[in-house]
Amino acid sequence: MSANSEVYDLNVNGQKRQVRDAWVGESLLYVLRERLGLPGSKGACEQGECGSCTVIMDGQAVCSCLVMAATAIDSKITTVEGLTQDDSLTAVQDAFITEGGVQCGFCTPGLIVAIEHLLDNNPDPSQLEVKEAISGNICRCTGYGRIFEAVNTAVTTRRATNL
Numbered sequence: 001m002s003a004n005s006e007v008y009d010l011n012v013n014g015q016k017r018q019v020r021d022a023w024v025g026e027s028l029l030y031v032l033r034e035r036l037g038l039p040g041s042k043g044a045c046e047q048g049e050c051g052s053c054t055v056i057m058d059g060q061a062v063c064s065c066l067v068m069a070a071t072a073i074d075s076k077i078t079t080v081e082g083l084t085q086d087d088s089l090t091a092v093q094d095a096f097i098t099e100g101g102v103q104c105g106f107c108t109p110g111l112i113v114a115i116e117h118l119l120d121n122n123p124d125p126s127q128l129e130v131k132e133a134i135s136g137n138i139c140r141c142t143g144y145g146r147i148f149e150a151v152n153t154a155v156t157t158r159r160a161t162n163l
C-alpha cells in the first residue's frame with residue numbers, strides 16, 4: 001500500500017494490522033492508541049521530550065509521537081503490549097513492581113520498553129549505560145532510585161532465567 005493511502009498496514013507486535021480512515025500525517029503514537037487499540041504507549045509531551053511513548057521500531061527505541069505512522073509501513077514495531085506473547089510479565093516488568101519503580105505509572109510503559117531494549121542489546125549494563133539508555137525517559141514521581149533498583153533486579157533475574 002502507498003503511504004498516501006487512507007488504508008495501510010502496519011506490522012505491530014508480530015501482527016499485520018490494517019489502519020483505516022487515517023490521515024497520512026497522524027503520528028505512530030496516535031495510530032497505535034486511537035486506531036489500533038494499543039493504549040500502552042502514553043502521550044505526554046508529544047514533542048519527543050519525555051519518552052512516555054517509546055516503542056521499538058526496527059530494533060531502535062524511538063519516540064512514537066515523532067514518527068509519522070504512514071512512514072512506518074515497512075517497519076517492525078513492538079509496543080509495551082507486545083513484549084510478551086501471553087499474560088506473563090517480563091523480568092523488567094516484574095522488577096518494577098517488586099522494587100516499587102512505579103508511582104503514577106505514566107512514564108512506566110516507555111521506561112519498560114527502553115530498558116527491555118537496553119537489556120536485549122546489553123544484558124549487563126553499567127550504571128552509566130543504564131542512565132544513558134533512559135536519559136530520554138522522564139519520570140516526575142520516583143526520583144529514579146527505585147527504577148535503577150528495578151533494572152539491577154531485572155538484570156539478575158534475566159541472567160538466572162535466561163529471559
Ligand code: FES
Nearest residue numbers: 044046048051065
Ligand atoms: S509523548 Fe513522545 S516523547 Fe513525550
Ligand code: FES
Nearest residue numbers: 104107139140141
Ligand atoms: S511514576 Fe509517575 S511519572 Fe514516573
